[in-house]
Amino acid sequence: MIDRLWQTIFWLSGLLLLLLLVSILSYLIYRGHAAISLEFLLSSPKGLPLGAEGGILPAIKGTLCLVVLAVAVASVPGLATAVYLVEYGEKNSLSQIINTTVQCMAGLPSIVTGLFCYALFVVRLGFGISLLAGGLALGMMVFPVIVVTARDALLAVNNHYRLVGIALGVSRRYLLVRVLLPQALPGILGGMLLAMGYAAGATAPIMVTAAAIATPTAGNLFEPVMALPYHLYILFSQQVSLDKAYGTALVLVSLLLVLNVIALWLRQRKGRGV
Amino acid sequence: MREKTGILCLLVAGCSTVLLLAVIVFMALESWPVWSVVSPRDFILGTNWNPLAEPIQLGIGTMLVSTLWTALGALMLAVPIGLCCAIFLAEFAPPWMTNILRPVLNLLTGIPSVVYGFLGATVLVKFFEVNFAMASGESLFCASLVLTIMVLPYIISTSESALRAVPAAYRQASLALGVSKPYLTLRVLLPLAKKGILGAVILGFGRAAGETMAVLMLAGNTMVLPTSWFSKGEPLPALIALELGTSVVGSYHYQGLYAAGLVLLLFVLLINLLLALFRRERRSGVN
Numbered sequence: 001m002i003d004r005l006w007q008t009i010f011w012l013s014g015l016l017l018l019l020l021l022v023s024i025l026s027y028l029i030y031r032g033h034a035a036i037s038l039e040f041l042l043s044s045p046k047g048l049p050l051g052a053e054g055g056i057l058p059a060i061k062g063t064l065c066l067v068v069l070a071v072a073v074a075s076v077p078g079l080a081t082a083v084y085l086v087e088y089g090e091k092n093s094l095s096q097i098i099n100t101t102v103q104c105m106a107g108l109p110s111i112v113t114g115l116f117c118y119a120l121f122v123v124r125l126g127f128g129i130s131l132l133a134g135g136l137a138l139g140m141m142v143f144p145v146i147v148v149t150a151r152d153a154l155l156a157v158n159n160h161y162r163l164v165g166i167a168l169g170v171s172r173r174y175l176l177v178r179v180l181l182p183q184a185l186p187g188i189l190g191g192m193l194l195a196m197g198y199a200a201g202a203t204a205p206i207m208v209t210a211a212a213i214a215t216p217t218a219g220n221l222f223e224p225v226m227a228l229p230y231h232l233y234i235l236f237s238q239q240v241s242l243d244k245a246y247g248t249a250l251v252l253v254s255l256l257l258v259l260n261v262i263a264l265w266l267r268q269r270k271g272r273g274v
Numbered sequence: 275m276r277e278k279t280g281i282l283c284l285l286v287a288g289c290s291t292v293l294l295l296a297v298i299v300f301m302a303l304e305s306w307p308v309w310s311v312v313s314p315r316d317f318i319l320g321t322n323w324n325p326l327a328e329p330i331q332l333g334i335g336t337m338l339v340s341t342l343w344t345a346l347g348a349l350m351l352a353v354p355i356g357l358c359c360a361i362f363l364a365e366f367a368p369p370w371m372t373n374i375l376r377p378v379l380n381l382l383t384g385i386p387s388v389v390y391g392f393l394g395a396t397v398l399v400k401f402f403e404v405n406f407a408m409a410s411g412e413s414l415f416c417a418s419l420v421l422t423i424m425v426l427p428y429i430i431s432t433s434e435s436a437l438r439a440v441p442a443a444y445r446q447a448s449l450a451l452g453v454s455k456p457y458l459t460l461r462v463l464l465p466l467a468k469k470g471i472l473g474a475v476i477l478g479f480g481r482a483a484g485e486t487m488a489v490l491m492l493a494g495n496t497m498v499l500p501t502s503w504f505s506k507g508e509p510l511p512a513l514i515a516l517e518l519g520t521s522v523v524g525s526y527h528y529q530g531l532y533a534a535g536l537v538l539l540l541f542v543l544l545i546n547l548l549l550a551l552f553r554r555e556r557r558s559g560v561n
Binding site for chain 1: 362491
């Protein structure tokens with residue numbers, strides 16, 4: 001009897017998760033679909049206050065710029081760190097320290113990253129509130145994501161390749177560049193997409209380093225940019241327009257879901273054989 | 275046998291370690307002058323935040339209480355639910371169900387905090403306003419509810435792997451003894467996975483305490499000392515996000531915000547180091 005009860009509780013809690021995601025998505029679609037039109041997606045913010053009559057093109061562009069910049073900044077150091085952790089630092093104390101650091105960086109509250117980047121890039125280095133400062137802040141935020149996903153991808157490569165490489169007397173670098181990295185490529189790319197999604201949704205760091213309520217252009221490194229999550233925050237908190245806020249949220253979430261699904265698919269795939 | 279590539283990678287990896295150190299040092303430097311105006315004790319325990327007044331009042335006690343209240347409240351809800359989900363995934367779910375739930379967990383973490391905050395503010399807050407006749411529905415409780423959903427995936431995946439890490443011999447022994455499956459999970463596996471689950475709780479706490487957007491949009495943002503779960507408050511990250519833009523660089527206000535950031539940073543770092551320690555212990559315990 002008690003066993004039955006527990007079993008039911010476990011099943012219910014599992015179903016609760018499913019219900020949670022489905023209800024969040026369907027509610028967003030239900031409230032947001034009316035706001036979305038080609039014009040909403042492809043024009044600049046209009047109306048008074050700005051944004052009341054839609055238009056999120058600059059925000060979409062700005063988010064894309066921020067995200068690409070962030071991943072571009074973080075990918076090379078992230079990949080190099082992962083390669084060191086898996087291929088060179090075979091469980092020595094140094095790699096343990098690096099592992100712990102990466103874990104701590106992953107746990108860093110995003111507002112603290114924002115504070116640090118505000119003081120360093122915006123104030124001290126004089127970038128001002130700008131795309132560059134925001135991209136660097138997001139890059140710092142996604143760095144641990146890239147390290148961890150690339151590390152897992154490299155760890156998942158069958159160890160036989162390493163042994164065969166060593167047995168054939170191939171140099172470590174050749175083995176890495178020609179065998180291991182191609183094998184781990186889908187996982188690494190998947191990790192980068194995951195990082196992109198993570199960066200695209202982050203609001204706190206860009207709120208203090210990069211975001212503007214409205215800008216005519218996007219893409220200039222030293223100008224503030226609009227971004228989807230910040231636009232959503234403004235539409236809601238300044239009570240500009242609830243309908244447009246739902247539309248923006250739907251666009252943002254759809255974008256992230258697509259990124260995440262591709263990332264999941266890539267990370268489950270095996271790299272090409274040798 | 276080191277080569278150029280290895281050394282290069284080590285250099286880059288080392289830089290990342292230094293970056294974390296740089297964050298701490300930088301935050302300390304930016305907030306340095308403020309400690310001559312207010313002692314660390316007064317800063318943490320003081321309940322008045324009035325950086326523009328004369329004499330200046332800098333105390334983050336109220337905000338700290340709000341932070342702890344929302345985060346602990348979220349844990350109170352998320353830990354039981356999360357544990358049940360983890361047990362379900364590790365022991366009871368048929369493979370097809372696991373194949374559905376795993377991506378679901380990933381997608382739940384993929385939804386950004388600003389969207390969670392927005393939905394919470396438009397749905398939950400409205401719900402409280404309408405059904406409980408509150409003037410405004412924002413409260414620490416609302417923030418906790420939304421934080422619960424946000425930390426749930428982390429708690430689930432960490433405790434699930436802790437449950438899976440329990441050696442199979444225990445399962446076989448229980449099966450041989452004819453013990454029922456719920457008994458096995460609750461009385462045998464759960465106590466064995468205790469450490470890993472505690473790690474999951476700590477991780478969730480760190481996430482909940484550092485989360486900015488959701489609490490910013492849901493907690494109500496008033497600087498009164500919260501007296502119950504249902505009063506309003508302003509958690510630390512919300513304070514920083516709200517006031518950084520308007521503070522004059524170099525003023526005590528600005529430095530005070532960095533000092534608040536430093537407190538938050540050290541707090542979360544401590545939690546993470548604790549977590550790392552836990553993981554290491556567990557790994558050596560299993561071997």
